[in-house]
Amino acid sequence: MLKEDTYDIARDCGECPIRHRAVCARCEVDELEQLDQIKYYRNFEAGQTVTWAGDKMDFVGSVVSGIATLTQTMEDGRTQMVGLLLPSDFVGRPGRRTAAYDVVATTDLVMCCFRKQPFEDMMNRTPHIAQRLLEMTLDELDAAREWMLVLGRKTAREKIASLLSIIGRRDAALHMAGREGPMVFDLPLTREAMADYLGLTLETVSRQISALKKDGVIVLEGKRHVTIPDFNRLLDEAGDDSDGGLLA
Amino acid sequence: MLKEDTYDIARDCGECPIRHRAVCARCEVDELEQLDQIKYYRNFEAGQTVTWAGDKMDFVGSVVSGIATLTQTMEDGRTQMVGLLLPSDFVGRPGRRTAAYDVVATTDLVMCCFRKQPFEDMMNRTPHIAQRLLEMTLDELDAAREWMLVLGRKTAREKIASLLSIIGRRDAALHMAGREGPMVFDLPLTREAMADYLGLTLETVSRQISALKKDGVIVLEGKRHVTIPDFNRLLDEAGDDSDGGLLA
DNA sequence: AGCAAGCCTTGATTCAGATCAATCCTCCCC
DNA sequence: GGGGAGGATTGATCTGAATCAAGGCTTGCT
Numbered sequence: 001m002l003k004e005d006t007y008d009i010a011r012d013c014g015e016c017p018i019r020h021r022a023v024c025a026r027c028e029v030d031e032l033e034q035l036d037q038i039k040y041y042r043n044f045e046a047g048q049t050v051t052w053a054g055d056k057m058d059f060v061g062s063v064v065s066g067i068a069t070l071t072q073t074m075e076d077g078r079t080q081m082v083g084l085l086l087p088s089d090f091v092g093r094p095g096r097r098t099a100a101y102d103v104v105a106t107t108d109l110v111m112c113c114f115r116k117q118p119f120e121d122m123m124n125r126t127p128h129i130a131q132r133l134l135e136m137t138l139d140e141l142d143a144a145r146e147w148m149l150v151l152g153r154k155t156a157r158e159k160i161a162s163l164l165s166i167i168g169r170r171d172a173a174l175h176m177a178g179r180e181g182p183m184v185f186d187l188p189l190t191r192e193a194m195a196d197y198l199g200l201t202l203e204t205v206s207r208q209i210s211a212l213k214k215d216g217v218i219v220l221e222g223k224r225h226v227t228i229p230d231f232n233r234l235l236d237e238a239g240d241d242s243d244g245g246l247l248a
Numbered sequence: 249m250l251k252e253d254t255y256d257i258a259r260d261c262g263e264c265p266i267r268h269r270a271v272c273a274r275c276e277v278d279e280l281e282q283l284d285q286i287k288y289y290r291n292f293e294a295g296q297t298v299t300w301a302g303d304k305m306d307f308v309g310s311v312v313s314g315i316a317t318l319t320q321t322m323e324d325g326r327t328q329m330v331g332l333l334l335p336s337d338f339v340g341r342p343g344r345r346t347a348a349y350d351v352v353a354t355t356d357l358v359m360c361c362f363r364k365q366p367f368e369d370m371m372n373r374t375p376h377i378a379q380r381l382l383e384m385t386l387d388e389l390d391a392a393r394e395w396m397l398v399l400g401r402k403t404a405r406e407k408i409a410s411l412l413s414i415i416g417r418r419d420a421a422l423h424m425a426g427r428e429g430p431m432v433f434d435l436p437l438t439r440e441a442m443a444d445y446l447g448l449t450l451e452t453v454s455r456q457i458s459a460l461k462k463d464g465v466i467v468l469e470g471k472r473h474v475t476i477p478d479f480n481r482l483l484d485e486a487g488d489d490s491d492g493g494l495l496a
Numbered sequence: 497a498g499c500a501a502g503c504c505t506t507g508a509t510t511c512a513g514a515t516c517a518a519t520c521c522t523c524c525c526c
Numbered sequence: 527g528g529g530g531a532g533g534a535t536t537g538a539t540c541t542g543a544a545t546c547a548a549g550g551c552t553t554g555c556t
Contacts, residue, residue, distance in 0.1 A: 072397045072486055080395035080400040093386055110384060127489060134382045137389060138341055142348060144392035145330035149320045151399035152328040152447025156543065191504065199400025204506055204543055223504065223551095239322055404513065439534060452513055455536055471521090471534065500555085510545070520535070526528090 011041075014114070021088035022062040023136065025127040036125075038118045044068075044105040050091070051071055051103040059113045059170065060092030066109035067188045070101045071196060081197040083140070086170055090136055094120050110196040151199045154239055160196040160208040161238035164218065167230055258291075264360070271384065274376040282374075286366045290359045292316075297349040298339070299358070303349040307361045308340030314357035315436045318349045318478035319346045319444060331388070336417055337386055342368050354436055355463040372419040402487055407446040408456040409486035411478040412466065416476055461487065 013019060013032045021113060024035055041064070044050055050068060051057055063085050070083030085091060091103060091111065113121075122127050150162050171185040185212050187194075191209075195202040212218050217237055219227040235241070261267060261280045272283055289312070292298055298316060299305055311333050318331030330349060333339060339351060339359065362370075372379045398410045419433040435442075439457075443450040460466045465485055467475040476482050483489070 033452060070393075072393065074397070074401065075489065076487075078401040082396045095386075097381065099480075101393070124375075127372075127378070130375070130378055130382060133345065133384060134378060138343075141392060142390045143386060144396065145318075145320065145349070147326040147396060148392065150397055151396055153322065153326040166265045182413065190502090201544055202504080203506085203545080207543090210505075228437070239309040241323065244284045408518090438532090447516060450534080451515080451536085458535075498556090499536100503552085503555090505550075506548085508545100508547080510543105512542100512544090514542090515540070515542105516538085518535105518537080521533085522531105523533105524529105524531090526530105 003038050011215070012036075012177040013039075014062070018062060018088040018112075020062055022059070022112075022239070023090050023129055023132050024062075026132045028128070031126055031128060034122060037155045038114050038122070039112055040114075042111045042113050044109040044111070045103055046107050046109075048105045048109075049102065049107070050105060050111070051099040051101070053099055055099055056097060058116050059094055059160070060116055061113035062096060063087050063091065064110040064112050066105060066107045068103050068105050068109055069189075069196075070154065071236055072101055079196050080199060081193065084197065087174065094123060095131070105109060106193065114120065117158045156198075156204050156208050157201055157211065157237065158211060158239045159200060160194070161217070161234055162240070163194060163198060164212075164226065164228070165231070165234050165240070168226075168231070168234075177245070183231055184227055187224045187226060232239055241244050251360060262288075264312070266336040266360075270360075270375055271338050271380050273312075274380045275374070276376070279374055279376060281371060283362070286362050287360055288362075288369070289402060290361050292353040292357040292359070294353055294355050294357075296353045296357075298353060298357070299347040299349070301347055301350050303347055305340055305382065308338070308342060308364055308367055309359045309361035311335050311337050311339065311359050312358040314353060314355045316353050316357055317352050317441060318438075322351055327442065327444050328447060330392070331413075331461070332445065335422060338344055338381065340364070342371060342381070354440075354441065374424065397471055401480055404446075404448055404452050404456050405459065405485065406487045407448060408442070408460060409465070410488070411442060411446060412460075413479070413482050413486050413488070416474075416479070416482075431476055435436055435472045435474060472486050 008095055013036055016022075019025070023192065024032060033135065040116070041066045042061070044066075058060070062148060065087055068085040068091070069081050069207045070085060071079050072080045083089075085103070093100070123133070154162060167187065168183045168185055188241070189197070191202045194200075195205045198205065209218075209220070213220050216229070217233055219229060261272065261284055267273070272280060274381045275283065278457045289308070292314075295371075297441070301320070313335055316333040316339070317329050318333060319327050321327045325437065329404045331337075333351070341348070342364070371381070398407055402410060416431045416433055420431060437445070439450045442448075446453065457466075457468070461468050464477070465481055467477060
């Protein structure tokens with residue numbers, strides 16, 4: 001379904017869909033050219049693992065298209081998702097030898113990669129890259145902290161509403177869809193993945209989605225296609241300030 | 249009790265207790281001198297608020313001594329702590345006008361502050377600062393993600409054990425105490441603050457601490473003074489790999 | 497067509513942690 | 527020494543989500 005995303009990749013940075021949102025966003029033309037020298041694309045199929053926690057990680061990179069998840073697992077198998085990687089998000093940590101988390105492709109995935117050493121060298125020479133990476137990391141930290149509130153203090157229903165609002169918002173930002181009008185998108189996650197994100201069981205996720213549907217907060221077509229008739233209503237259910245979106 | 253920390257502050261960066269761990273860690277002598285020009289110290293008493301979420305924030309800074317908490321609050325009063333600020337930790341986000349969270353001094357607190365604008369200017373001129381800040385932010389992001397696992401998937405007992413192990417570890421790192429031998433420290437948080445950190449109620453915190461004490465995992469003297477006879481036992485109770493500490 | 501594998505839903509029951517409530521301890525102030 | 531406030535403990539009860547269990551719906555394979 002999402003297969004076409006993996007075709008005709010813009011090999012040329014100038015036409016890259018994430019050109020102005022990824023680590024390279026601030027780069028000048030000549031800097032881009034240097035990055036162009038050391039970049040390479042990798043494709044992953046839905047379900048494939050990009051990185052195993054603890055394994056040596058010799059590259060870093062950006063998600064170009066598709067979606068991946070970042071998860072942590074305890075010895076007894078309990079897992080918690082700690083990040084959702086959408087196009088333009090950065091994978092890997094400069095200055096670290098091994099991967100800290102499992103990264104798994106949820107849909108077919110295209111990544112723009114750099115071998116770690118050349119990238120780090122380039123980062124040291126190019127403040128624009130380091131600056132952008134700092135900015136992105138700070139944003140991720142904010143997102144992680146927001147998520148801590150969700151995990152620690154929200155009810156199951158609020159958790160689901162929060163997740164839907166986040167996915168909806170990020171999706172809208174990506175498509176630059178005209179504001180107003182009902183929000184429509186496909187859930188990129190299975191019920192189980194949502195449960196892992198929210199610290200719930202998949203049964204509870206299913207029940208709460210059914211409940212939100214029954215109450216008219218969301219409209220479901222099939223199991224994945226979601227329409228949000230009233231986004232503020234959803235934010236309300238999430239326990240968020242209805243105007244929280246303006247801060248970003 | 250911790251009052252003496254606020255006396256004789258090293259006005260000279262060379263003698264600063266957090267010199268080699270804070271944002272300034274990588275700075276050369278001449279860079280330090282520039283920072284010295286624009287820095288100023290601020291003292292806060294235990295319980296005082298450093299920053300209100302949403303308020304304008306015209307400074308950034310490092311915790312020199314004492315402890316502060318970073319918390320998020322929902323309209324109905326539910327609160328979640330999203331960060332614990334120990335000496336050398338950085339407060340504030342360059343490039344943002346308003347504070348995103350409440351920052352509250354838990355003990356008497358000394359901060360080394362910079363007005364935001366001069367600091368940002370300096371950051372743009374001084375890669376050593378930006379580099380160090382990136383590194384610290386990445387560490388914080390890792391910590392936040394670890395905490396997401398705690399919040400989302402651990403039981404109350406595991407949560408308490410996790411918190412104790414984190415506090416113990418950070419305390420040991422600070423005092424550079426000789427490895428081996430039982431770990432001893434004072435809890436810097438009330439039961440309520442621990443509950444806010446862990447997404448629990450204070451009653452549950454109290455019960456689980458009592459249980460860990462009864463089971464000999466910890467020894468309590470008074471309500472705050474903790475001895476950990478066997479740190480690996482504690483890690484075990486936390487559900488962590490007993491050798492997780494080596495990664496850092 | 498027939499069957500198996502994934503994914504999802506729904507129901508019944510259980511249980512960990514929340515909530516409600518009482519009491520205790522320690523420190524401080526008068 | 528008495529009273530009060532803030533923090534902590536402990537007990538009784540309730541409840542939201544987990545767990546256990548049974549089907550249902552798609553999709554793809556043989």
